[in-house]
Amino acid sequence: MRKEDQNNFCIFTTALDYIEHNLCSEFTQEDIAAVCYCSLSALQKLWRYATHTSLKEYISKRRLTNAGIDLLNTDMTVMDIAMKYQYNSHEVFTRAFTKQWGVAPSVFKKEWNKSCGLFPK
Numbered sequence: 001m002r003k004e005d006q007n008n009f010c011i012f013t014t015a016l017d018y019i020e021h022n023l024c025s026e027f028t029q030e031d032i033a034a035v036c037y038c039s040l041s042a043l044q045k046l047w048r049y050a051t052h053t054s055l056k057e058y059i060s061k062r063r064l065t066n067a068g069i070d071l072l073n074t075d076m077t078v079m080d081i082a083m084k085y086q087y088n089s090h091e092v093f094t095r096a097f098t099k100q101w102g103v104a105p106s107v108f109k110k111e112w113n114k115s116c117g118l119f120p121k
Contacts, residue, residue: 011036012050015043023063024084029055064100067093071109078105 014036018027032055033040047055063085070081082093082105097105103112 008046011038011043011046015047015055019059019062023059023066024086026086060096061100063087064097067097067105068101068108068112071105072112078109081105 015032018032018035033043067081067085079090087093
């Protein structure tokens with residue numbers, strides 16, 4: 001493996017680990033780049049190349065996937081889950097969740113009987 005490829009792999013896995021360990025925390029794309037010791041533009045290009053999605057979209061989909069799991073497996077309220085995954089309001093969370101899952105969080109919690117593996121790591 002070329003040195004550049006090894007470096008890119010390390011950057012990608014470091015970014016992935018950081019995101020997955022901090023889904024419930026507030027962070028920016030700049031924070032991720034700093035942890036990876038690379039520029040934000042280099043990280044964004046590498047991420048898009050490897051996943052065919054933007055860094056922002058990946059973070060959002062992972063948070064919403066985990067929120068769906070929490071809705072089904074905990075007694076947390078929709079508002080508590082929205083705050084846990086860094087959504088500033090119930091409305092913003094409901095809009096994003098509905099766009100991603102096709103149903104409102106409250107309906108999802110009561111009626112969902114499918115897999116929650118919508119967007120795996």
